[in-house]
Amino acid sequence: MSSKINIYLVEYAINSLLRQKHKTFFITIILTILIFLLSSVFLITNSIKHELNATLKSLPEIIVQKSKAGRHYDIDIDMADNLLNITGVKSAIPRVWGYYYFYNSKTNFSIVGIDEYEEQYKDTLEKIATTLDFSKDSMLIGKGVNRIMSKNYYKEYFNFIKPDGSIKKMEISGVFSADTELESNDMIVMSINNAREIFDMPSAHATDIVVKIPNVDEIATIAQKIKQQYPDTKVITKDDLKISYQNIFNYKSGLFLALFIISLFTFFIIIYDKLSGLSSEEKREVGVLKAIGWRVEDVLKAKFYEGFIVSFFAYLLGLLLSFAFVYIFQAPLLKNIFIGYSELKPSFELPFVFDIQTLALIFFLSVPIYIAATIIPSWRSATLEADEVIR
Amino acid sequence: MIELKNITKKYEINKNNTITALKNINIKIGEGELVIIKGSSGSGKSTLLSLIAALSKPTSGEVIVDSKRISKLPDNFASDFRQNNIGFIFQKYNLINSLSVRDNIILPLIPMNLNIDVLNTKLQNVIKMFHIEHKENVLVKNLSGGEQQRVAIARANINSPKIILADEPTANLDEKLSLAFIEILKELKFQGKTIIIATHDPLFFNFNIVDKEIKIYQGSIS
Numbered sequence: 001m002s003s004k005i006n007i008y009l010v011e012y013a014i015n016s017l018l019r020q021k022h023k024t025f026f027i028t029i030i031l032t033i034l035i036f037l038l039s040s041v042f043l044i045t046n047s048i049k050h051e052l053n054a055t056l057k058s059l060p061e062i063i064v065q066k067s068k069a070g071r072h073y074d075i076d077i078d079m080a081d082n083l084l085n086i087t088g089v090k091s092a093i094p095r096v097w098g099y100y101y102f103y104n105s106k107t108n109f110s111i112v113g114i115d116e117y118e119e120q121y122k123d124t125l126e127k128i129a130t131t132l133d134f135s136k137d138s139m140l141i142g143k144g145v146n147r148i149m150s151k152n153y154y155k156e157y158f159n160f161i162k163p164d165g166s167i168k169k170m171e172i173s174g175v176f177s178a179d180t181e182l183e184s185n186d187m188i189v190m191s192i193n194n195a196r197e198i199f200d201m202p203s204a205h206a207t208d209i210v211v212k213i214p215n216v217d218e219i220a221t222i223a224q225k226i227k228q229q230y231p232d233t234k235v236i237t238k239d240d241l242k243i244s245y246q247n248i249f250n251y252k253s254g255l256f257l258a259l260f261i262i263s264l265f266t267f268f269i270i271i272y273d274k275l276s277g278l279s280s281e282e283k284r285e286v287g288v289l290k291a292i293g294w295r296v297e298d299v300l301k302a303k304f305y306e307g308f309i310v311s312f313f314a315y316l317l318g319l320l321l322s323f324a325f326v327y328i329f330q331a332p333l334l335k336n337i338f339i340g341y342s343e344l345k346p347s348f349e350l351p352f353v354f355d356i357q358t359l360a361l362i363f364f365l366s367v368p369i370y371i372a373a374t375i376i377p378s379w380r381s382a383t384l385e386a387d388e389v390i391r
Numbered sequence: 392m393i394e395l396k397n398i399t400k401k402y403e404i405n406k407n408n409t410i411t412a413l414k415n416i417n418i419k420i421g422e423g424e425l426v427i428i429k430g431s432s433g434s435g436k437s438t439l440l441s442l443i444a445a446l447s448k449p450t451s452g453e454v455i456v457d458s459k460r461i462s463k464l465p466d467n468f469a470s471d472f473r474q475n476n477i478g479f480i481f482q483k484y485n486l487i488n489s490l491s492v493r494d495n496i497i498l499p500l501i502p503m504n505l506n507i508d509v510l511n512t513k514l515q516n517v518i519k520m521f522h523i524e525h526k527e528n529v530l531v532k533n534l535s536g537g538e539q540q541r542v543a544i545a546r547a548n549i550n551s552p553k554i555i556l557a558d559e560p561t562a563n564l565d566e567k568l569s570l571a572f573i574e575i576l577k578e579l580k581f582q583g584k585t586i587i588i589a590t591h592d593p594l595f596f597n598f599n600i601v602d603k604e605i606k607i608y609q610g611s612i613s
């Protein structure tokens with residue numbers, strides 16, 4: 001077998017494809033759609049996974065809430081000092097945050113209040129705190145919030161309606177982007193006092209308290225201790241949060257799997273059709289080629305080129321379309337399946353995650369399988385005695 | 392020199408039924424001879440040709456071409472043997488209808504990956520020899536029956552084989568075209584090719600350029 005590519009053989013393969021224009025066209029379209037779907041699903045999953053991992057990394061070790069009759073109430077700030085007394089606790093930081101429902105666009109924003117002089121409970125907030133002007137009624141907003149506010153003509157300021165019906169006007173001093181869009185997208189950061197004002201929360205209260213514990217092994221015992229000492233609290237550990245995040249994700253990967261299986265299924269129908277035999281016309285052609293001196297391997301090479309041309313073209317096209325679909329058009333329809341839970345939140349942008357492994361996976365799920373499907377039936381008829389053709 | 396020694400060919404139809412297409416055939420054909428194999432339908436003519444072309448293997452016996460045992464060749468060597476020695480003219484021509492005359496004729500050369508100039512020289516030789524140069528780029532399906540046969544003959548000759556096998560070459564031709572085919576045969580014989588024709592067309596019988604007539608009856612030489 002010579003390693004040099006036989007151009008005549010490639011030309012013959014291309015001619016074969018062109019001779020069966022309709023069939024080639026149909027198969028290319030189907031393959032492209034399947035690869036497009038597969039690739040889109042993978043790209044979206046990758047994006048979300050990326051976001052999720054970044055989010056999980058920044059989760060606090062323990063969150064303490066005040067809970068009565070299964071409901072969540074504001075907690076006393078003094079509680080932070082009590083928690084600090086527990087050995088193993090490095091810091092206990094009260095947070096003031098909550099959701100603000102913006103009626104005009106039927107969306108929830110998350111308002112986070114930060115204290116100029118206190119340590120922030122999260123690294124990303126430290127950065128944001130340095131850019132916020134605490135002397136004015138100003139706020140920094142996430143990208144999604146910005147999109148929605150400007151759509152409603154709030155470009156320089158926004159009017160919050162307080163629980164008593166009066167208005168709190170806040171200047172928009174900037175848009176921030178954090179490491180993960182998933183959490184920062186719908187976020188509004190302002191001074192803790194302004195946040196309290198909008199939520200009508202007394203200064204002795206906070207939404208919850210974030211407890212930092214340097215030693216991972218101690219988290220469970222400390223959580224238990226808090227629960228025992230303060231029965232009116234609800235203690236949420238990092239693991240609890242992880243599980244609930246991952247549940248959301250698993251539920252989605254279930255849907256993703258369904259799509260995946262549907263694609264594969266259709267894919268295999270095509271393959272089955274191909275495997276179930278060549279048309280008598282194609283069989284005769286293989287016989288003729290053998291009768292005029294082609295080796296089995298020559299026939300198979302031609303079929304290989306045919307399969308490769310079709311499937312690689314479909315692969316590139318499907319991939320290109322899915323990149324455009326996911327990253328430029330933000331995966332309309334498909335995205336909703338994956339992140340349905342955030343419907344009440346401003347929609348976040350899928351971050352671009354380039355991952356050679358995914359591209360390779362899609363390649364191996366499509367191109368070689370299709371090529372095999374084109375070669376196997378030809379191999380079967382090429383290895384039969386060729387004397388059929390003389391009849 | 393082509394030699395068939397004690398050839399028997401059986402086809403298995405199912406477990407209990409076999410058809411004996413050829414029985415104890417012994418034939419010797421010298422180089423440059425033109426041989427006619429005649430016999431009624433089903434007598435085994437095509438089977439005989441396919442054995443000589445190494446398209447199938449005998450159930451027993453040997454086919455020897457130029458002291459090579461064709462009947463024992465592994466598949467790839469059989470392909471190479473055909474590529475270098477055999478030009479087969481099929482009864483139904485077996486052209487690829489949706490390819491041009493040129494693309495059909497060069498088919499046997501494709502696996503050889505020849506230099507384009509060499510390929511074109513070979514192509515020009517045969518299309519001139521068989522008078523189809525004016526149709527070089529026409530699709531085969533748009534040709535007349537006689538033209539199609541000339542394409543098939545050109546394809547069989549493009550690699551200058553020493554042996555030409557033809558199965559019922561005049562079955563689909565009218566008398567005028569059949570006579571034109573005879574002229575082509577004369578030319579090929581003049582070039583020194585060994586020619587074996589399976590036919591029951593009386594046109595060939597007792598024809599002066601025929602060196603040998605072999606009559607097959609129900610799988611045996613009679």
Ligand SMILES: Nc1ncnc2c1ncn2[C@@H]1O[C@H](COP(=O)(O)OP(=O)(O)OP(=O)(O)O)[C@@H](O)[C@H]1O
Pocket residue numbers: 391402403404410411412430431432433434435436437438439
């Ligand atoms: N692949 C096969 N399987 C089973 N039987 C076969 C096969 N090929 C040929 N035969 C049988 O072998 C016998 C000889 O067939 P063959 O085609 O050689 O005859 P032929 O002389 O060429 O006939 P014709 O003049 O009709 O072309 C016939 O009875 C045929 O039915």
Ligand SMILES: [Mg+2]
Pocket residue numbers: 436437438558
């Ligand atoms: Mg026959």
